Amino acid sequence: MIVIFEVLLRVKNSLINETIEKLEILGVSSTYYDVPYEVTVDDNGYGYLEKEDREIDLHVYFYDEDRSEAESLVDKIKDEFEIEETLELVEVSEDNWQQSFEPIDLNNGWIIAEKDYSPNSLNKINFESQGSFGTGLHETTQDLLRYILDRDFEGKSVLDLGAGSGILSLAASIKNADRVVALDIRDVTEEVLYNASLNNVDNIEVVISDVTSKTFGVSGKFDVVFINIGGEETLSSMDFINEVLKPKGLLFVSGMVEWSSEKVLDKVKSYEYTLDKSTKTNEWATAVLTKNK
Ligand SMILES: C[S@@+](CC[C@H](N)C(=O)[O-])C[C@H]1O[C@@H](n2cnc3c(N)ncnc32)[C@H](O)[C@@H]1O
Helix, strand or coil: CCCEEEEEEEEEHHHHHHHHHHHHHCCCCEEECCCCEEEEEECCEEEEEECCCCEEEEEEEEECCCHHHHHHHHHHHHHHCCCCCCCCCEEECCCCCCCCCCCEECCCCEEEECCCCCCCCCEEEECCCCCCCCCCCCHHHHHHHHHHHCCCCECCEEEEECCCCCHHHHHHHHCCECEEEEEECCCCHHHHHHHHHHCCCCCEEEEECCCCCCCCCCCCCEEEEEECCCHHHHHHCHHHHHHHEEEEEEEEEEEEECCCHHHHHHHHHHCCEEEEEEEEECCEEEEEEEECC
16 A cells, blocks of 8 residues: 655645745655635636635645655755744545545436445446546536537547546546547646546546637647636637637537526527537536537
8 A cells, every 4th residue: 555645835826836846846746735716607607716815735745655754855845945833744545635525426327436436337437536626516517427428429539628627528538539638727637637547548638728818739620629617718719619629520518607608609609500409507508519610
């Protein structure tokens, strides 16, 4: 069994990337923190408020070290960041260092659950949440998952915009997609690839990029695009989506709220897309459209 030690550092959110880079130079490659952002709802769907000033807990993990090696790494960290107080070094069990969650039944023959959970006669996506949005709980995620798991993506390339935990990418890959690119504004690489490994999936590539910027950092054309960020981001990235989606390609859109989904879908249709189907769960709207040519 792997021995994992953990220390907690209090870090200002605006300094988090710089801190992680310095830790990497010291030889620490595994960290975890919850981004202090609030998911709000605005006129067109989700809104994001990231709190730059907030102090957050950065969890720093050491694997496979004995206690004295881990202690000497802690001393180096204290020197580097000029920390005077004692940092408590805690041994965590391999079994419980991830956050756990109750299995989620999508009521379509599929379940999302931790690897050790054995359902009776259901198909299962193995998943361990590490904090990103998309544990499968949100209505938009569940509605999209049902649409995705209903299909076979054999031979298809898929671009997942606002991938979060990568749960939609994972579903596409499990349903035989050839190539999957998971894009998010946050660095979700570790979480996406970890969950991919729990499902023996190895064809998901993670790209960190902002869909509202012009440079997306993805190359090639895709047969399918998922976007579950928010109505505003869907509107502002339609030029890009239209450019990368192949003729007759499929666009799965969610994160729209019912009071503006018509406006968002009208804009998408103005690029010559036909609405195939749509669902509403509570105030959230999800749709699948085909690009006409
Ligand atoms: C509502 S979550 C969706 C997560 C997952 N795809 C799902 O369906 O459960 C939206 C994700 O979009 C990301 N995001 C927000 N604004 C973004 C932007 N401008 N560019 C790229 N990703 C963005 C967030 O970090 C978050 O992970």
